[in-house]
Every structure is written in structure tokens, then in C-alpha cells.
Amino acid sequence: MPPTTASKKSISNEQWEAKLAAVKVAKEDMNKLVMNFLVTEGYVDAARTFEQESGTAPGVQLGGITDRMQVRQAVQSGQVEVAIDKVNDMNPEILEEQAALFFHLQQQRLIELIRQGQTEAALAFAQEYLAPQCEDDEALLEELERTVSLLAFEQPATSPVGGLMDVVQRQKTASELNAAILASQGQEKEPRLLLLLKMMLWAQGQLDEKASYPRLTDLATARLSQVGS
Amino acid sequence: MAMVARNGNGPSCQQLEEGLKSSDSSTRLQAVRELKNTVIGNRFKKQQFTGLVPALLELLTSSSDADLLVQAVAALGSLAYGVDDGVRAIVACNGVAGIVGVLCSSNERVVAAAARSLKLLYQSPLAPRDALLQQPVLLRLVSLLQQPQHDSVAEAAASVLGHCCTSASQASSIAAAGAVPALVQLLSSQRRSCQESAVEAAQQETARQLLPACLSVLPRLVRLLAAADAAAAGAGVSHAATPAAAAAAAGSPAYRALLGLAGEAGDSRYLQQVPLLLALLMDGRPELLQLAMDLDAIKLLVKLLSSKAAAAAAAATTSQPDATAAAAKAASSSKPAGTAAAKARAAAAAAAAAAAAAAADAGASEVAAAGAACNLLLGFSSVRQPLIKAGALPALSSLTASMLPELRLYAAWALKNASHEAEPEVQQQLLQEMSWQDFRGLLVGDHDVRVQEQAVGLLQNLCKGAAGVEQLTAWSGNELLPLLEEQLEPALYSSLAAAAAGDGSSSSSSSGAAADQQQQQQQHLKARLDLCERLQTALEQLGVK
Numbered sequence: 001m002p003p004t005t006a007s008k009k010s011i012s013n014e015q016w017e018a019k020l021a022a023v024k025v026a027k028e029d030m031n032k033l034v035m036n037f038l039v040t041e042g043y044v045d046a047a048r049t050f051e052q053e054s055g056t057a058p059g060v061q062l063g064g065i066t067d068r069m070q071v072r073q074a075v076q077s078g079q080v081e082v083a084i085d086k087v088n089d090m091n092p093e094i095l096e097e098q099a100a101l102f103f104h105l106q107q108q109r110l111i112e113l114i115r116q117g118q119t120e121a122a123l124a125f126a127q128e129y130l131a132p133q134c135e136d137d138e139a140l141l142e143e144l145e146r147t148v149s150l151l152a153f154e155q156p157a158t159s160p161v162g163g164l165m166d167v168v169q170r171q172k173t174a175s176e177l178n179a180a181i182l183a184s185q186g187q188e189k190e191p192r193l194l195l196l197l198k199m200m201l202w203a204q205g206q207l208d209e210k211a212s213y214p215r216l217t218d219l220a221t222a223r224l225s226q227v228g229s
Numbered sequence: 230m231a232m233v234a235r236n237g238n239g240p241s242c243q244q245l246e247e248g249l250k251s252s253d254s255s256t257r258l259q260a261v262r263e264l265k266n267t268v269i270g271n272r273f274k275k276q277q278f279t280g281l282v283p284a285l286l287e288l289l290t291s292s293s294d295a296d297l298l299v300q301a302v303a304a305l306g307s308l309a310y311g312v313d314d315g316v317r318a319i320v321a322c323n324g325v326a327g328i329v330g331v332l333c334s335s336n337e338r339v340v341a342a343a344a345r346s347l348k349l350l351y352q353s354p355l356a357p358r359d360a361l362l363q364q365p366v367l368l369r370l371v372s373l374l375q376q377p378q379h380d381s382v383a384e385a386a387a388s389v390l391g392h393c394c395t396s397a398s399q400a401s402s403i404a405a406a407g408a409v410p411a412l413v414q415l416l417s418s419q420r421r422s423c424q425e426s427a428v429e430a431a432q433q434e435t436a437r438q439l440l441p442a443c444l445s446v447l448p449r450l451v452r453l454l455a456a457a458d459a460a461a462a463g464a465g466v467s468h469a470a471t472p473a474a475a476a477a478a479a480g481s482p483a484y485r486a487l488l489g490l491a492g493e494a495g496d497s498r499y500l501q502q503v504p505l506l507l508a509l510l511m512d513g514r515p516e517l518l519q520l521a522m523d524l525d526a527i528k529l530l531v532k533l534l535s536s537k538a539a540a541a542a543a544a545a546t547t548s549q550p551d552a553t554a555a556a557a558k559a560a561s562s563s564k565p566a567g568t569a570a571a572k573a574r575a576a577a578a579a580a581a582a583a584a585a586a587a588a589a590d591a592g593a594s595e596v597a598a599a600g601a602a603c604n605l606l607l608g609f610s611s612v613r614q615p616l617i618k619a620g621a622l623p624a625l626s627s628l629t630a631s632m633l634p635e636l637r638l639y640a641a642w643a644l645k646n647a648s649h650e651a652e653p654e655v656q657q658q659l660l661q662e663m664s665w666q667d668f669r670g671l672l673v674g675d676h677d678v679r680v681q682e683q684a685v686g687l688l689q690n691l692c693k694g695a696a697g698v699e700q701l702t703a704w705s706g707n708e709l710l711p712l713l714e715e716q717l718e719p720a721l722y723s724s725l726a727a728a729a730a731g732d733g734s735s736s737s738s739s740s741g742a743a744a745d746q747q748q749q750q751q752q753h754l755k756a757r758l759d760l761c762e763r764l765q766t767a768l769e770q771l772g773v774k
Contacts, residue, residue: 022728081266084261084266084269085266088266088269088303089299089303091345091381092265092269092307092345092349093305093345093349094305095269095270096269096270096310096311096349098270098306099270104268124238125238128238128239129239129271132273133271133272133273133274184422186380186422186423212752
């Protein structure tokens with residue numbers, strides 16, 4: 001019988017929380033999820049400490065993660081050339097084969113030059129390194145134009161494209177590179193926790209059509225909404 | 230490190246060359262490192278710095294500093310990747326020998342870098358294959374295959390060997406050097422890129438040697454096929470917005486290009502090999518057929534068949550709209566206009582040629598899949614059912630319309646096998662899937678006599694089966710019996726018999742080429758005669774005298 005909006009089931013917070021309390025999740029599973037997150041994102045020291053404190057096995061050689069972590073840290077501190085050098089030593093095929101990733105790294109170098117106020121150097125760099133790659137690709141050209149437009153403003157950070165100057169942009173680039181390295185090593189690109197959260201959001205979406213119930217509106221706090229409010 | 234100078238410009242060719250030739254070791258190292266980081270991923274820079282190949286090779290042969298060697302060989306590999314001029318420059322300076330020399334180093338990092346460089350270099354068809362198949366080098370490469378803790382090195386070695394495996398004799402050399410056990414080992418690796426490289430290397434002769442180990446190999450191959458299938462499906466969803474997805478939906482060359490874009494599924498070359506290997510390994514061995522069935526290999530093969538069939542059909546229809554329109558116009562016009570009809574025929578011929586070119590491009594894997602389906606549809610009824618349930622019949626029926634004679638042959642053969650002593654439902658399905666027009670085309674219209682043979686076999690099975698005279702007649706729109714009678718017209722029959730018998734006597738005085746031609750004609754006639762006899766049997770089956 002297809003559900004109609006009129007006959008949507010309603011579940012109160014008490015009922016919902018009672019059902020939740022009845023579900024069992026093993027502590028070991030949660031520990032593994034946390035360890036998987038730390039390892040995938042490259043937090044080696046945290047992973048080591050967590051291993052000691054919880055007794056959870058890391059599942060991979062922590063020493064092998066160090067290179068990857070150094071690459072990530074280099075990008076996040078704005079030292080893109082160092083990251084490029086390191087990733088090329090780890091596996092030159094990564095940047096050879098992934099044009100979009102390569103572009104984003106060069107784009108980050110451009111952003112750093114702009115951040116340092118080196119306007120002429122930035123323009124020359126864009127012309128020599130970035131423009132040729134955009135010849136065949138409109139999407140990349142658009143991104144290049146947005147980045148170069150930073151130079152038109154006296155205060156690039158507060159301009160409409162100022163988001164590019166933000167540290168979040170560095171993290172985005174770092175994550176993209178990290179995922180590529182993981183993939184080249186035959187490992188999963190994303191932490192399992194992310195997959196679980198996506199599944200939960202999808203399931204909520206499905207349930208929304210059939211019932212009104214306490215929803216998780218804030219992933220970070222996992223607070224449930226109040227039904228009927 | 231000064232990768233980009235103060236004014237934003239990168240190092241010039243001259244600056245780098247000076248750095249490479251400097252007497253100071255740290256200057257040399259810095260120059261090589263800069264060069265490496267500039268060219269990796271940057272097609273334009275590679276072209277700009279191709280002239281530095283000789284200087285780099287000089288460093289390879291003269292230096293013993295591990296750090297320097299790692300950077301230099303990496304730069305060389307990168308200069309060759311995707312740039313023909315780079316490959317030519319390396320070959321011209323006898324660069325392969327230089328890189329191979331470094332491959333034999335005792336330093337692991339150097340060996341790893343050299344192996345990866347070779348892998349990049351040998352993706353180009355311009356790289357000299359035979360140079361790597363000489364004994365000391367070949368043995369070194371094979372020994373690198375057996376490095377369990379260094380997956381990337383083994384993978385690189387397998388990839389290089391795979392690219393050197395373009396002829397039967399090359400494959401034999403590689404197999405003779407003992408590569409096969411190591412390749413089997415690689416196939417069991419956790420990393421899909423290792424498996425893919427191993428599949429690339431396992432071709433032709435080496436594949437036959439895989440047979441003893443095939444029980445462990447087969448699951449791997451099936452998993453590779455499944456992974457590629459899933460990646461293509463997933464990639465189709467995630468690339469939905471791009472033109473690539475539209476292209477992928479339209480035809481099989483784009484399907485392969487999309488796999489390349491998706492990255493996950495790896496090089497499309499291996500995707501061609503997997504069905505071939507599967508077909509080879511399953512050839513007539515019941516335990517393997519059973520294993521294949523258990524592993525859902527059936528579903529995957531059928532999926533491959535139907536996707537290629539759909540792609541071929543799509544390619545055919547998109548290239549023929551003009552022909553169809555012209556033909557329709559010519560047909561509908563009242564007077565038999567010679568020029569319009571000729572135009573339609575010319576357009577149809579051009580479109581057919583284009584479609585043939587498109588289909589020919591996609592040759593090997595469908596043929597292999599159809600060949601595998603042939604074997605799987607044989608008497609082992611436990612394997613036949615799942616295959617038919619998975620939709621093999623529609624897929625095979627559409628393949629009988631292919632431009633490739635091999636594909637038509639295997640598809641018709643597979644259908645014949647499927648119909649042999651088949652259940653009534655299966656026969657019904659066959660009649661539903663296959664239109665009389667298409668079947669008639671195979672039976673009397675096909676240029677390849679082998680295809681006609683299989684079509685006759687299919688007809689025989691149908692006649693012997695539960696379908697019955699009325700149903701078959703209805704299916705054929707009452708054309709079946711007249712067609713058979715026409716084919717068996719007594720005059721035609723006797724002239725064929727005379728021609729076949731008569732040709733043998735006059736060949737003794739002819740030259741070699743003419744005798745060959747006569748022999749071919751004789752064989753052709755004999756084949757026609759055989760067909761006629763079988764059609765006669767079919768008629769008798771239908772209860773018509």
C-alpha cells in the first residue's frame with residue numbers, strides 16, 4: 001500500500017529513544033571505526049596513542065603512513081612544492097595520470113604566491129604552468145580565471161572569490177592528494193565513518209516520506225529533533 | 230628549494246642543463262630534482278625539456294649516488310610518458326640499456342624507480358620490445374615479479390612484460406624465463422593494479438601455461454571482470470553530467486575511454502584480455518565450468534555480451550540514419566528513379582563501412598565472450614540454465630547481426646548449442662528473440678559459409694524440438710517451407726553435385742595459385758552440398774516429404 005502524506009506514521013521521541021536503546025553496537029566496532037578514520041586521514045601519532053589506549057590494531061603499517069602524512073602537512077602549511085616532490089618520489093604515476101589533481105596542486109601554488117603578495121610572479125606562474133593545461137578543459141579554465149581574479153582585488157581575502165585564500169582550500173587540496181595516494185596504494189579513499197554517515201542520511205531521507213520521527217539534524221552533535229515542534 | 234624563481238618563471242632548459250653538468254654534486258642533485266618535479270604531469274614541460282635526455286642518461290651511467298640515480302631515472306621515465314619525442318630521444322641515445330643498467334642496482338629505491346620508469350616508457354609502442362627480452366634483462370624482470378613485499382615493483386615488472394608480449398614468440402620467451410608462476414602469484418595479490426598488470430602479461434602462450442594453476446586464477450579473473458563492470462556502472466553514475474557519460478552510453482570505444490577516465494578500472498587493455506583468458510581456461514573442462522558458474526562468471530559474460538551488442542547496435546543505427554532516410558525516400562517514390570536508388574545504395578554502403586569500422590574496433594572481447602558462451606551452452610545442462618536465465622539469448626540474438634563474421638559465427642553457434650535438446654520454454658524464447666528476417670539472413674544471406682552451417686544446425690534443433698510444424702511455420706510467416714524447397718530445388722542440387730565432383734579432374738596441369746583457387750571453390754561447393762543435405766533432413770523432420 002503506497003504511503004500518502006495523510007497517513008504518515010508519527011513516532012514520538014520516547015518511542016524512538018526506546019527503540020534506539022534496544023539496539024546493540026559493539027565497542028570493538030566503534031574502536032575500529034575510529035582507528036580506520038585516524039589511519040585514513042593520516043593522523044599517525046593519534047593512531048599510535050589510540051592503539052595503546054584502546055588495544056585496537058591499526059590494520060596497516062603505521063610507519064608507511066608517515067610519508068603520506070608529511071605530504072598532507074606540507075600542503076596544509078602552504079608548501080606545495082615540497083608535497084609535489086614527495087608524492088613524486090612515492091609514486092610518479094599519481095600526478096602523471098590525474099590531470100585535475102595536478103591542476104589543483106598548481107592552483108594552490110598560485111594561491112600561495114598571491115597570498116605572499118607576489119603579483120608579477122603569480123601572473124608569470126599562471127601563464128607558464130597553468131594556462132597551457134586549460135587549453136583543452138573548460139572547467140579548469142574557469143577555475144583558473146577565478147583564481148587569477150584574486151589579483152584584481154586589493155584585499156583578495158575579502159573578495160567574492162576570497163574563499164580560495166582560506167585555509168579550508170588548502171585542506172581541500174590536501175585531502176584530494178591524500179585520497180589519490182591512498183588509491184594508488186590500493187587502499188580505500190575514504191574513512192568508513194563517512195560511508196556510515198552517508199547511509200544514515202540516505203535512510204533518513206527514505207523514512208521522511210513515510211513517517212514523522214525525531215531526526216538527526218546536526219551530524220556533529222547527533223542531537224535528535226523534537227517531534228511535533 | 231627554488232622550484233620557481235622569484236619572478237615566477239620556471240627554470241629554463243639551459244639553466245637545468247648547466248645544473249645537470251655541474252661539478253658540484255648537490256647542484257646536480259637539485260637540478261635533477263627540479264627537472265623531475267617540473268615534467269611529471271606536465272605535457273608541455275616534457276616537450277620543452279626533451280633535449281635534456283642525453284645529459285640525464287650521462288648521469289645514469291656515470292654516477293653511483295643513489296639519490297641522484299633515483300631522481301634521474303624518474304625524470305627519464307616521465308619525459309617518455311605520453312610524449313613520442315621523449316621516447317625517440319631515449320631510444321636514440323640507447324637509453325633503454327642505461328635504465329636497465331640501473332635496474333640491476335643493489336639499492337632497492339633505485340631499482341623501484343627504474344622499474345617504474347620502464348613501466349612508463351613501455352606504454353609507448355615506440356619503445357623497443359626485443360631489447361628487454363634478451364636473457365640477462367629478461368631474467369632480471371622476471372625476478373622482480375617475485376617481490377612480495379614490494380608490490381609496486383612487481384606490478385611495474387608485470388606491466389613491462391605485458392607490453393613486450395605482442396607476439397607469440399615474445400610470449401614464449403617470457404614464459405620460458407619462468408614468469409608464469411610469479412604471474413599467478415601476482416594475480417592473487419590484494420591490489421587490483423597488480424592483478425591487472427598480471428593479466429596484461431598473461432597472454433597467448435603464457436595463458437596455456439596458466440592451466441594447471443587455473444583453479445586459483447579463475448576466481449581472480451572473474452573478480453577483475455566484476456570490478457571493471459561495477460566501476461563502469463559507478464563511473465557512469467558519477468560522470469552523469471559530463472559528455473563522457475553520453476559518449477559511454479553510445480558505444481563501446483567510449484565505454485573503454487570511460488573506464489580510462491574513471492581510473493578505478495585501470496587500463497582497458499586488460500579488460501579485453503579477461504574474457505579471452507576465461508574462454509581459454511574454461512575450454513571443455515567441467516570442473517572449471519562449474520567454478521565459473523559458482524562465481525557468477527556467467528552473469529558477467531552475458532552482461533559483457535549485451536553491453537557490446539547494444540553498443541554495436543547503437544553504433545550501427547547512429548551511422549546509418551542517412552542511408553535509412555535515403556532508402557525510405559527511394560522506396561516511397563513512385564517512379565523507379567535510377568539515381569535515387571543508386572544514391573541510396575551508395576549511402577547504405579558508406580554507412581555499412583562506417584559501422585563495420587566501429588564494430589571492428591571493438592573486436593576481440595565480444596568474440597571471446599561469445600566463444601565462452603558457446604562452450605557454456607553445451608550439454609552441461611547445469612551451466613546452461615543460469616546462462617539462459619541471465620539473458621544470454623537476447624544478447625546472442627542481437628550479436629548475430631554483427632558486422633564481424635567471427636562474432637556472428639560464435640553467436641549462431643552458441644544459439645545452436647542452446648537449442649540442442651532444449652526445454653520447450655527455451656525454444657519458445659529463442660523463437661521470440663530471433664526474428665525470421667534475421668534468421669533468414671543468416672541461413673541464406675550470410676557470406677560466411679560457417680555461419681550458414683551453424684544457422685542450419687540451429688534450424689535442425691528447432692525442427693527436432695517441441696516447437697512443432699505449425700509454430701515454426703507461423704514464426705516464419707509461412708516462408709519456411711517455400712524457402713527450404715527453393716534451397717533444395719533439384720536442378721540446383723544436381724548442378725552443385727556435378728560441380729563438386731567434376732572439379733577434381735582438371736587440376737593437375739594448373740599452376741599453384743590456380744590450383745589453390747580451384748580447391749577453395751571445390752570446398753565451397755562441398756559445403757553448399759552439405760548444407761542442402763541438412764536442409765533436406767530438416768524438411769523431413771517437419772514431416773514434409
